[in-house]
Amino acid sequence: MKRLQGKTALISGAAKGMGAAEARIFADEGAQVIVADVDDAGAKAVVQDIKDAGGNATAVHLDVSDAASWEKAVAEGRTAFGNINVLINNAGILLMKTVQDTTAEEWDKIFAINARGVFLGTKAVLENMKAAGGGSIVNISSIYGLVGAPSAAAYQATKGAVRLFTKSTAADYAEFNIRANSVHPGVIRTAMTEDILADPTSEKELLGTTIMQRAAQPEEVARAVLFLASDEASFMTGSEMVVDGGYTAL
Numbered sequence: 691m692k693r694l695q696g697k698t699a700l701i702s703g704a705a706k707g708m709g710a711a712e713a714r715i716f717a718d719e720g721a722q723v724i725v726a727d728v729d730d731a732g733a734k735a736v737v738q739d740i741k742d743a744g745g746n747a748t749a750v751h752l753d754v755s756d757a758a759s760w761e762k763a764v765a766e767g768r769t770a771f772g773n774i775n776v777l778i779n780n781a782g783i784l785l786m787k788t789v790q791d792t793t794a795e796e797w798d799k800i801f802a803i804n805a806r807g808v809f810l811g812t813k814a815v816l817e818n819m820k821a822a823g824g825g826s827i828v829n830i831s832s833i834y835g836l837v838g839a840p841s842a843a844a845y846q847a848t849k850g851a852v853r854l855f856t857k858s859t860a861a862d863y864a865e866f867n868i869r870a871n872s873v874h875p876g877v878i879r880t881a882m883t884e885d886i887l888a889d890p891t892s893e894k895e896l897l898g899t900t901i902m903q904r905a906a907q908p909e910e911v912a913r914a915v916l917f918l919a920s921d922e923a924s925f926m927t928g929s930e931m932v933v934d935g936g937y938t939a940l
């Protein structure tokens with residue numbers, strides 16, 4: 691039996707990076723996947739890959755910072771695949787700046803996507819999950835939502851917010867059989883970290899504080915997200931799953 695057989699999963703920010711890896715792995719595990727992103731061409735390409743591999747997926751346009759966009763994306767996804775059983779709040783942007791270098795506009799923008807986006811996404815699916823008898827929500831935070839780091843002031847604030855928002859969701863919706871957990875990836879090779887890892891000094895710094903001394907592939911996080919999304923994680927809610935090669939262990 692496939693691990694997500696019969697389930698529909700909406701993944702935000704699934705046009706590339708970790709979201710795309712989750713979309714492909716979830717489809718392999720039997721899920722019907724709603725690939726949601728502002729990048730329509732990227733989302734369609736992921737859907738095509740999934741279909742070519744024999745899976746089931748559809749692309750929907752989604753700007754996670756916009757409530758109306760969530761309503762539309764959820765409605766389109768449900769028209770294609772019915773009830774949404776799994777939500778992965780994955781879309782996010784990075785800003786590596788100190789407090790003094792961060793403008794109020796940059797602060798608002800990153801909060802709109804990384805924090806408000808998770809709130810709006812959760813709000814957009816809860817009623818459907820309640821009516822369907824339950825669901826699993828996985829919010830992608832970061833090691834930067836757990837420990838401090840230089841020059842990541844606003845990003846850290848958003849990821850810390852996601853960590854505790856997840857616990858609040860878990861507390862309020864357990865009675866409806868809805869689980870909510872956060873995932874805290876370390877350094878992962880995606881477009882988000884491409885420039886940082888291309889610079890030998892910052893690569894050395896980041897990997898030097900990672901016990902395993904390497905960055906991960908997106909699939910290594912996607913498999914952890916798969917576990918939380920599936921019924922195998924039936925007694926896990928409000929938890930923090932760290933997938934960081936030991937970055938926070940020292």
Ligand SMILES: NC(=O)c1ccc[n+]([C@@H]2O[C@H](COP(=O)([O-])OP(=O)(O)OC[C@H]3O[C@@H](n4cnc5c(N)ncnc54)[C@H](O)[C@@H]3O)[C@@H](O)[C@H]2O)c1
Pocket residue numbers: 702703704705706707708709726727728729732752753754755780781782783784803830831832833874875876877878879880881882883
């Ligand atoms: N890469 C890492 O090392 C790392 C580490 C820890 C946490 N994370 C988190 O993991 C998540 C995925 O990161 P990634 O590295 O795969 O990033 P990525 O840049 O490769 O992909 C992010 C995706 O989100 C989409 N997106 C951006 N803004 C959006 C919006 N407003 N609405 C909808 N979609 C939007 C982009 O189009 C893109 O497809 C993010 O939340 C990120 O903060 C990444």
